[in-house]
Amino acid sequence: MISVVTDVLRRRILDVVTYPLVVIALGVRLWTDGVGDLNTGLISGLVSGVGLAVILVPGALRGRMGWGDVKLMGGVGAVMGFPAVMAAAAFISLAGAFQAVVTIIWKGEVWDTLSAVLRRWAVRARLLSAEAAPAAPRHIPYGVAIALGTFWAMWWQQTNSS
Template sequence: MTPVQTALWTVLGVALVISVVTDVLRHRILDIVTYPLMVIALGLRLWSEGVGDLEKGLISGLVSGVGLAALLLPGALRGKMGWGDVKLMGGVGAVLGFPAVMAAGAFISLAGAFQAVVTIIWKGEVWETIAATGRRWAIRARLLRADTTPVTQRHIPYGVAIALGTFWAMWWQQSNSS
């Protein structure tokens, strides 16, 4: 591992730990963490590898950051996910670059699905969740009319899944580069 990669992973690790704590405790991923993460990642990539291409340098960080953040855009635009999650994903992509960002996207998705299932079971909301999903599909199929009753929003701190999936991707990248 190069000194620059060590620095990037250290900054990323600190940002992820802070984001998990603030997401769990305050339901927020802070801009003061995500923006510097992106700037440091892209700056170090530019400084150490130059403009580069898809697999190294600034371009790799930009494309990977935008691509990983884009995975959460539909959820953020519909208000189902916070913009802090999107920015944190952008920072993760900027640090990891291509192709490691592909593994990170997959691992973060798996960690998020696992987290959602565990949360639903832990809170005893299995049947409520299944019924709500059935109602949504019935409304889409026009078998039921849309309710005007407000739907209760649940907070699942996706920063936890982002951190777990990212650490998993970092481990995967390190074990496959040896």
């Protein structure tokens, strides 16, 4: 929840939150389940945390997402473990898509967004030059989607395990 607040207010997900999250999650996994395997313990947390973070690296490298989002997703993976991390990734993606649509509609940027998409396609199809006026970057605090999707996955896991 700290990351949601800092992402919304300051566009930052702090390392002082994400690094301890990863260390504590992996420590708890090691303490409760030992080294484990893909489904339990330390290995499950490591594989899930690294895997979930790696999915977002291309977005961070292209500047479409911050590195704080990547590290927070790594923390989510370390906490959730495998296979629950798969549900978390799906629910986070759905929450992020919903958040983006609501934000674009709320800010009245539907036509601006559609024209930017068309412009990008036209550049790729070589109908426009790459120097065509790029759209202004928008900030959608993905920390909100990460939190909502993670809680959704935890709820889903709890209701489907009984």
